[in-house]
Amino acid sequence: MSSAGRLPTGGRIDRARPIKFSFDGRSMSGFAGDTLASALIANGVSLVGRSFKYHRPRGILSAGSEEPNALVEMRAGARREPNTRATSVELFDGLQAQSQNRWPSLGFDILALNGLVGGFLSAGFYYKTFMWPAAFWEKVYEPLIRRAAGLGRSAGAEDPDHYEKSHAHCDVLVIGGGPAGLMAALTAARSGARVILADEDFLPGGRLNAERQEIDGAAGSIWAATVAAELSSMPNVRLMRRTTVFGVYDGSTYAALERVNDHVAVPPPFQPRQRMWRIYARRSILAAGALERPLVFANNDRPGVMLAGAVRSYINRFAVTPGQRLAVFTCCDDGWQAAIDAAAAGISIEAVIDSRAEASPALGGELGKRDVRIFRGAEVIRAVGSRGLQAIEVRDASGRISSILCDALAMSGGWSPITHLTSHLGGRPVWNESLPAFVPGTLPSGMSVVGAANGAMALARSLAGGRDAGASAARDFGRSASDAPLPKADDEPATVRALWHVSGGRGPAFVDFQNDVTAKDVGLASREGYRSVELLKRYTTLGMATDQGKTSNVNGLAILASELAQPIATVGTTLNRPPFTPVSIGALAGHHRGKDFRATRLSPLHEWAKTHGAVFIESGAWLRASWFPRPGEKDWLESASREVRAVRSAVGLTDVSTLGKIDIQGPDAGTLLDRVYCNTFSTLAVGKARYGVMLREDGFVMDDGTTSRLATDHFVMTTTTANAVGIMRHLEFCHQGLWPGLDVQMTSISEQWAQMAIAGPKSRETLARIVDRQHDISDAAFPYLTAREITILGGTRARLFRISYSGELAYELAVPAGVGNAVAAAIMEAGTDLGIQPYGLEAMGIMRIEKGHVAGSEINGQTTARDLGLGKMMSKKKDYIGRVLAERPALAAPDRWGLVGLKPVDWTTRIRAGAHLIPIGAATTTANDLGYVTSVAFSPSLERWIGLGLISGGASKHGTRVRLVDLLRGSDIEAEVCDPVFYDPKGERLHG
Amino acid sequence: MRIRCPYCGERSNDEFYVLGDADALTARPSGENAEAFHEYVYQRTNLAGLHRELWYHSNGCRRWLVVTRDTRTHEISDVTYASKRGEGEAA
């Protein structure tokens, strides 16, 4: 254990608020304002995790969301969150964290043996081996690989927390709360524009909180706090802390994740854990800052080797010391600042190694006086130590190698602008050799980029860029931005000379820390032909870890460029994909889970059905009454059979409200219907209903239902439940898209009307008791297929249709939805002495199969009207949708699968839908497949199992026998092919 | 994606249903020429570039719209009513 710890003073932490937490079961303490990473450092922890492939010991590399190494499992039980970056976790009381991807312990991990045989496990080795013998892959090799891979463990139980989604609109979205972002937001906000400032940190200010730079003569962090306070007080500003804008989508839509309660142990009651925002922004200003690059040298992954900027963050913001004896390795001016700040904090500086021979002698300032060893034109070639840094090997300008003892090394390879969000819509960053770094290329519409994200690495330039972008956005909205003077700040540009790879040290030099991709792997991939940056990424997994290459991509492709002897600009870069940082699946789902996954639609007769004890089933969005059990009935079949017998012998009532209902009016309503149905409706008499079949334009059946004519220019259409929405859309398309000249209007009235079927020989007698006296519903006055508006129960509006799905004398009655339950109850009461019973979907299904009516199982999008025995309905006298293509050769072929009835030869044998039809004596092969069973029922009326099916040749097969073969469930049943109408084939019962 | 519905204003594409190529789908042939119907129903130009396409404002005004959108960038440059095309046209 190192002797690192907390500095006695300083930092943006609240020493008055100590916080207790635990890591790997050890109790520790920190302060409010700490991250888990800073608190671990304060407690002397330097070994935090293990890497993905070689299980190498890892510490803390960064102080932000780019962290590849310090990943932990946060919380426990159902709230366990694997792979959580300790550098982004805000410390809270009771925080529990544990290390991951190690066994049996963090200090001693068996799989670290992988590292010893790293030579065999280089990039792509999987692809070259594990192929012998073939059967061993799934049984032996793959399970081992899977177990070794992965990182943390997921929770094993349902996530107990809730997530919200919100939408916001603004004039200007500022992404990032560092100096440039704060300045941009302030300028735009003062102009009166509606501003949202989103910052991923819990403390606005960005690098101002990590550096000792001054603005207007005071600490930069004070300026940041002042500006944040002003923004918070403005009514036109929403300052969103702990909020990461993680993606850019079309139409200036920005997705953001607000971590509402990740900084407490458990969200307070009725509060979400996280909230996902969709922000619609007219302008956006990207001020996301920059990421410091690690340097690539042997064993650069040892705990204690840290980014120089992170060292400054830990010292200046968190007042913790990453080590007692610090060395600095840099290729840019910026790195020196880590030594200066550390020295100011009382940390011993062992050496500063600058790879640039020309590095300015002025760098380091007072350091020289402190007897610090300074190397120019030198490189750290190797880190020494395993679970913690013990020393570094330095090769000086003359090539001499010396060893320097230290327990922390700050490294800086220069800074890369965070251009991720500029790429989400396809923009490619462009290489800027002078930085050297990729800077934003083509930007999403409405976006501008400022500050370090745009390559402006000096503070004064960041502030100026922020102000200019804020003012420019304000002007875009016709607002004037005040010309307040810019705050004064340092304008020294730091110079960098790229150093992509230090060779010569013994040991792996890591490019991608988490995925254990080394400089050697990059070279190997290039030698093997994986030379596109994308192939490099895919072959080596460079940049595919949870940090998505934030610290590795640029180094990797620079090394590739050097291997290929090409400029970096030519090699290019991979495209950053959203999200910027990983987003919890729960947040992207929001409330749509469990019973609330999708809306549940209830029929206007739901209460009535409930009163009668209905069993409901999910049917698309609906809950529908399936059957109405009575005491003593053993299963659904017994109940449904009893309901069928009631309808066939007396009267029953069922709910058909879920059918789509479309009101169509206008002088051309009949013409439109003629064009969308294959049969004719313009000739339908007022007061009549007709069954209609619609085809798709490709000639297959789309939907069926009855449509009634209530007046010359007024029709009411019904559609199937499943297609209610689609048919409405289709009709609107036909009208607006194809025939806008037609004078017709339509609207969905599905939800306005409760509709019930009253079916059975006693249905008229029942209905007569509730229909108002002036409406004659006798057979003579109201024959089959009559449709009229009437009144019932003393003046209640209703529409009565004499149509039958059950095959009995039957009616459908539509009443305003609000009175549905009352009317159903009244009918039940009126029919009590006649034996009325409620019946459900199952009974309806049985009766329609008995009658050979087609439903969704037959109208499956693969059948034509002729297939279904409805060919005669296809008018020859008019044009209609689907007419021409329905005549294509394959749609009119005689061997098409047509609708038939199926009766098992042994009437007691249960048959099942989905069985295929195979000739007797033939092999069960595709070649002998004649068709399949679409629907089955036990018919209480016939007292036997019956089915509908589609068979090659259709009606021509009546009287033949086939086998119903169900290989999945192991049945093979002989059946007779027959007419699909099993019950009352002459249709006498619905008359009379 | 945001679609500026001429009736409802700018809305997220969540509110809409998209059908496809507006010029193809609204050019229904008359008569019985099977080849013409085959072209109409099945063949698409499938442009990489400005594409006029049908969107239906299902959770809004229920108007069918012709949206001109670049299929390479998803940028929308124009939105009109589908029915405008045939306004005044004989039935």
Add this chain to the structure above:
Amino acid sequence: MKYSIFSVLREGLRGGKGWTPAWREPEPKPHYDIVIVGGGGHGLATAYYLAKEHGLTNVAVVEKGYIGSGNVGRNTTIIRSNYLLPYNTHFYEWSMKLWEGLEQDFNYNAMVSQRGVLNLYHSDAQRDAYVRRGNAMRLAGVDAELIDADGVRAMAPFLDFENARFPIHGGLLQRRGGTARHDAVAWGYARGADSRGVDILQNTEVTGIRIEAGRAVGVETTRGFIRAGKIGLACAGNSSRVAAMAGLRLPIESHVLQAFVSEGIKPVIDQVITFGAGHFYISQSDKGGLVFGGDIDGYNSYAQRGNLYIIEDVHEAGMALWPAIGRLRTLRHWGGIMDMSMDGSPIIDKSPIDGLYLNCGWCYGGFKATPASGWCFAHTIARDAPHALNAGFRLDRFASGRLIDEKGAGAQPNLH
């Protein structure tokens, strides 16, 4: 160079210095017997089988970017042969059989993992449709099992059985289905084709198809004109654009399909599981990431990226199916461009132009088809006639009505 235990050990000991390029980077020749347009899975597989099965090695694969830069490297890696309709069942089963011997055949570990594909059903009607499908599979000699709710619970106890809006009633299981390492499939075919003499021309974009006297005779490219005896198009996603260079219009629209991967976690799910009450499918890669996806965005696109409403829809379905994944994080999402055909099935056929052959219309199912697609396309080009396995995948089926519409969705690509 052959990959073997010995080569891996030898190179391990000497620091990998002896590994040679997996494929050459040749200069284009002025003439090839066959030019395949598209260096994705299908194009590379076609070249591989042209060389291996038909002895045709004067072949070039022309790729505008890097090999495998299209959908072979963007899909969710699922392989299966659980199809309903006759042409599909046999074709995809042939593909499965090729998968089963692929790695030994092309000497590259593509991590073909037959961990099972389980399609859940949530209603009686869905069950009946799956029974029909499962029986069609069994009739074609494909493995299929029907599993009830208890069976599903035994295999995947973590799914939502208690509080689901659409309770799980059971599932259709194909044990031989599973996953494969998608990029490795492209690389394995590329390496195998290259070693047999095929020229793989990366960063070579086709800008025109030259037609002389009604016959396709070569391709104009960014590296000059390349004359060809025959030209095969295998550039799904961009089929319409390339076919248009030869004056052809296709029954295809290009649509974006998004895919997602989570952060890596220790193994939690063995099978590929598809949700029957929403658009969602999920599996876990050997690296530990959950790989999942859902429906296409629905609008025509060449942009290889999608929008939030589908992203949210997919995650909603994921949480509805498996509520313990709420605290896992989606790491990356991306899009690929699909050739959505008018009946949801592919086209492998001669084109109306002599010397020009089509392999397109794969919708979002092209990855699992890769071996059989290449195998059948190679046969179609080499013999100038389709093999029985792809005889149904004709271009003229839309005119004749011999559609292969598994879903019965009709001529609306975004419904397939």
